[in-house]
Amino acid sequence: MPRPPFRRLLVPSAALWWGLQLSFLNPALAFLLVGLFDATPTEVGVVLALYNASGFVASLVVPVWADRRGEYVLPMVASGVLTAALAVVLALVTALPPAVVALVVLGGPAGVGSSLLFAHLKNAGAGAEQVVRTRAVFSAAWIAGPPLATVLLGYGVHWLLAAVVVIAALNVVTTLQLRRGVAVGAPEAPAGPGVPxxxxxxxxxxxxxxxxxxxxxxxxxxxxxxxxxxxxxxxxxxxxxxxxxxxxxxxxxxxxxxxxxxxxxxxxxxxxxxxxxxxxxxxxxxxxxxxxxxxxxxxxxxxxxxxxxxxxxxxxxxxxxxxxxxxxxxxxxxxxxxxxxxxxxxxxxxxxxxxxxxxxxxxxxxxxxxxxxxxxxxxxxxxxx
Missing domain, CATH: 1.20.1250.20 (MFS general substrate transporter like domains)
Incomplete structure (x- = not known):
């Protein structure tokens, strides 16, 4: 029995929202640091380095945790919630140090959600063709995201942060549907052979x-x-x-x-x-x-x-x-x-x-x-x- 149209569109929709979430926030971070906190070029470089280092660690720790439990949707939901929380914190704080703490503690793990989408697809039995097609939707979001973010920045950085919160909320709702939307696959990630x-x-x-x-x-x-x-x-x-x-x-x-x-x-x-x-x-x-x-x-x-x-x-x-x-x-x-x-x-x-x-x-x-x-x-x- 064929799946309803909204089920067929569920994975592409998730890829679109994840792509927009990242393409709205990541390219604008340097601008946000300067616009909100008057960060110097040196401070921007240091902060982005810390943020990227946090993301590097999180993109190994969180997926390994997900593998051990065979659970990818809930960490994705957590990533969406953390993204919204990060945007709210950046909008409310008035000094650079707490913003740095938020970027490291919230921002690093928040960036893992998009990659876990592809882990979820693999675990659910998706073939290479579906993975690559989903990656195409993700790329399309990156084409549209930065120009839209630039338009919002023209009205002020808080408009961009508000948009990130809305997109993250839509992301959470869509991601929660993936449990029922992708019905194939095993409940746990297969152990398989050792890593070569x-x-x-x-x-x-x-x-x-x-x-x-x-x-x-x-x-x-x-x-x-x-x-x-x-x-x-x-x-x-x-x-x-x-x-x-x-x-x-x-x-x-x-x-x-x-x-x-x-x-x-x-x-x-x-x-x-x-x-x-x-x-x-x-x-x-x-x-x-x-x-x-x-x-x-x-x-x-x-x-x-x-x-x-x-x-x-x-x-x-x-x-x-x-x-x-x-x-x-x-x-x-x-x-x-x-x-x-x-x-x-x-x-x-x-x-x-x-x-x-x-x-x-x-x-x-x-x-x-x-x-x-x-x-x-x-x-x-x-x-x-």
Missing amino acids: WRGTALVAVAFVAVAAANSAAVSVMSLFVTQRLGLDVVWAGIVLGVSAGLEIPALLLLGRLTARFGDLPLVLSGCLAGTAYYLGVVFVAVGPVSLLALQALNAWFFAISAGVGLTMFQRIIPRPGLAVGVFGNVRKVGQVIAGPVIAVGSSTHLGYGGVFAVCAGLTTVALLVVLVSRRAVPELSARPA
């Missing part, structure tokens, strides 16, 4: 390199467009917007291809696309047309790293929560490494084009490491059942 740590470490190294390349390239795009190509900064926004827009259909296509071919061939194709994209950008001389055309490669590369990368970690790590926790932290480590990548690349004679050259090297390394990891994790070479 050697192979997992190799795959993690590859995806750290991928995340570092992507983060560095996005961070310097505005400088590359203005200083290397001599274009108006608006073209950087257009370029990144085109890439983000192409990412959605790429993820939807990958949902079907993952079920047919498996993770490994697609990840290898993503690394090749990433290398071709970064090398192509290095040789872009003038005008935005070729740079815009190259965004098809970039979208494919990012969609595979974000969507198929997630399903690959879920495949090789038999614990749903731990898998998404490790995957999320691998991406965070890559974002940290992006800083040195920018520093080294921009110091060459290519200027900011050198950053893309270094990124091409990183994606090539990722491709080679993934190939080597096949021996440590034979499951990577197997096609889906």
